[in-house]
Amino acid sequence: MGERLLGPADVRELASGLGLRPTKTLGQNFVIDANTVRRIVRDAEVAPEDVVLEVGPGLGSLTLALLPAASRVVAVEVDPALAQRLPATVAERAPDLADRLEVVPDNALRVAELPGPPPTALVANLPYNVAVPVVLHLLGAFPSIRHGLVMVQAEVADRLTAGPGGKVYGVPSVKMAWYAHARRAGNVGRAVFWPAPNVDSGLVAFTRREPPSTSASRKEVFAAIDAAFAQRRKTLRAALAGWAGSAAAAEAALRAAGVDPTARGESLDVEAFTRIAEHRPPSPTIG
Structure with missing residues (x-):
């Protein structure tokens, strides 16, 4: 599996081929460390029967690690050039797994339906500026998502997993708790990204729960x-x-x-x- 995954030189070469300069607007920080994506897939507990929804696959670092572990990966990518390039990258590096990939060129904040079987897991390196609304939207739009793991800004990870009583506990904490049991699943250093962000990252693992029994919607x-x-x-x-x-x-x-x-x-x-x-x-x- 090692040779399939992208290293720093691969990521830069792909970006150069696309004439891509990562933008802060789209929150583009690409993972360049193979061990990090392996860790994400392992900690997400992706099973062979899972249909994984990946948001913002970028150049495919995480996608290439997810494909051998899941039955199918549906990647939602808002950048048209990246969405067009991803199937080719997978075909080049993991041709035997190319049929497991479906790329959806769309905005994850608006996507309401996906092709094929419904997703059962959400695994993503999320753009920092939209991480909370994306997670909450997808959990609401796709009740079939039973578990997952997302990489977000460390501060956001704290908010999504906070319990009552602390300063970081707020709207994201309570709304996440409506959908799922969430927990911190570790930290991620800045050096695994290109370009390196100026903030630390954290992993949030979650398992779907039944919402509180209520007459209120x-x-x-x-x-x-x-x-x-x-x-x-x-x-x-x-x-x-x-x-x-x-x-x-x-x-x-x-x-x-x-x-x-x-x-x-x-x-x-x-x-x-x-x-x-x-x-x-x-x-x-x-x-």
């Missing part, structure tokens, strides 16, 4: 979460006043949900937000 629960953290220094009674219609209505909803109105959003888990959403007062009808 996901949209309604997420609205309560957004409102609570929009003014995170305020008590929930104050922060949810606009969401509930008034501070008094917010207090009534909180008490009905068994939540202290003087608490702050950072102290609540996803189940508590679910109970709050269930007790949101109905909007007044305008006649």
